[in-house]
Amino acid sequence: MSSFVSVVGDGRDVSSWGHPVLGQQGPVSVLDPNPWSYNAQTGVFPTSATKVPYRPTLEILAPENHKRLTHSELRKLQIKEAERISGLTMKEMGELQLAYMQGKADKAGKDIGEYLLDLAGRLGRPGGLGNQATWWPSLSAAQKASWQRRYDSVEKRLMQEAPAPIRQMLKEARALGPDKGIRFDPVACEKYIAYAICGNGTFSVGKSFVEDAEANPKRVYSNIAHELGGHWCYGGPVSMELLNHCLKQIADHQRVIATSGRSLHTIFGYPETEIYAELCELDWRIPTNSTDEPCRDIPAMLKLTKAAFEPSVARALVLALRYRVQLDPHVSGAARKLLDESIKDVFGRQFLSQAIGAPSRVDVGLGVLQRALGWSF
Numbered sequence: 546m547s548s549f550v551s552v553v554g555d556g557r558d559v560s561s562w563g564h565p566v567l568g569q570q571g572p573v574s575v576l577d578p579n580p581w582s583y584n585a586q587t588g589v590f591p592t593s594a595t596k597v598p599y600r601p602t603l604e605i606l607a608p609e610n611h612k613r614l615t616h617s618e619l620r621k622l623q624i625k626e627a628e629r630i631s632g633l634t635m636k637e638m639g640e641l642q643l644a645y646m647q648g649k650a651d652k653a654g655k656d657i658g659e660y661l662l663d664l665a666g667r668l669g670r671p672g673g674l675g676n677q678a679t680w681w682p683s684l685s686a687a688q689k690a691s692w693q694r695r696y697d698s699v700e701k702r703l704m705q706e707a708p709a710p711i712r713q714m715l716k717e718a719r720a721l722g723p724d725k726g727i728r729f730d731p732v733a734c735e736k737y738i739a740y741a742i743c744g745n746g747t748f749s750v751g752k753s754f755v756e757d758a759e760a761n762p763k764r765v766y767s768n769i770a771h772e773l774g775g776h777w778c779y780g781g782p783v784s785m786e787l788l789n790h791c792l793k794q795i796a797d798h799q800r801v802i803a804t805s806g807r808s809l810h811t812i813f814g815y816p817e818t819e820i821y822a823e824l825c826e827l828d829w830r831i832p833t834n835s836t837d838e839p840c841r842d843i844p845a846m847l848k849l850t851k852a853a854f855e856p857s858v859a860r861a862l863v864l865a866l867r868y869r870v871q872l873d874p875h876v877s878g879a880a881r882k883l884l885d886e887s888i889k890d891v892f893g894r895q896f897l898s899q900a901i902g903a904p905s906r907v908d909v910g911l912g913v914l915q916r917a918l919g920w921s922f
């Protein structure tokens with residue numbers, strides 16, 4: 546997991562990566578107009594997941610239409626699936642998560658801010674840019690120029706030799722602007738202690754990437770698929786949206802405490818996008834890849850999710866991610882299988898077999914239940 550940094554969530558969509566057919570057609574939406582407006586007469590969008598039952602349309606579920614789903618459409622489907630599974634809207638899931646964390650904090654005799662700070666200290670990773678670059682500043686101007694030349698020829702070679710889907714990822718990132726696409730930024734990589742960093746369509750690579758690509762370009766394909774095809778395409782993690790909702794609800798001084806230590810994103814957001822990125826790199830891996838290990842990392846990310854979220858929220862998040870992955874044309878069958886096996890390992894063999902048509906028992910306060918079900922007493 547050395548290439549762990551994900552700076553994602555700008556909402557832009559790159560639907561065609563790894564999918565040459567789409568590249569020719571441009572973005573295609575099979576979901577417009579809004580398929581969640583089940584009331585055809587009024588066209589009213591459901592305000593609560595349970596007030597208007599969720600039914601995936603046959604159109605969406607037809608395999609030939611999966612190929613045309615864009616990443617932002619997939620994300621919308623994922624959110625609706627999480628709402629269907631939990632029986633709660635995103636906002637209500639956020640409230641449930643906050644109540645759960647508050648309960649844990651009360652039990653431990655802590656304020657919510659302290660609880661989150663401790664949780665991050667225990668499960669989180671140090672935030673980005675905490676490290677000081679030392680290698681690059683130690684080089685002479687001539688050495689730096691030599692490294693830049695080595696990088697330039699690596700990039701040229703990748704653009705010529707890499708398989709079409711990998712080239713397409715690099716090309717589309719580059720098309721976003723002059724500073725986008727792949728670039729040599731050893732200082733950023735040192736600061737993040739990363740092999741490569743992806744953010745806003747910019748893929749910054751460091752020293753090890755250049756050395757690996759020089760030795761054998763195939764060694765870096767999985768990293769490109771991970772960062773650009775994975776993290777960047779995925780967009781903002783749904784799980785982080787829930788945490789942000791929680792953070793908005795707590796007092797300012799508590800929020801300052803909660804975010805003063807290790808990154809909360811590494812517990813509440815990163816696992817979701819990292820799972821996707823590791824699934825995307827799976828098919829490009831070769832035996833000498835030394836960075837990630839999807840068979841080990843994906844279960845570890847699921848364990849983090851299990852530890853951080855209220856059980857029914859965790860369940861909704863995991864099953865909705867799985868739903869998205871199943872619909873996603875960029876994810877291979879082998880990768881889908883790995884996700885399923887990892888879920889079974891971490892959450893139990895029965896977890897997936899209960900997925901269809903079995904809303905979870907929602908163990909929440911009466912207020913939330915009332916709102917979710919539209920009951921009045």
Ligand SMILES: [Zn+2]
Nearest residue numbers: 548549819822
């Ligand atoms: Zn990653």
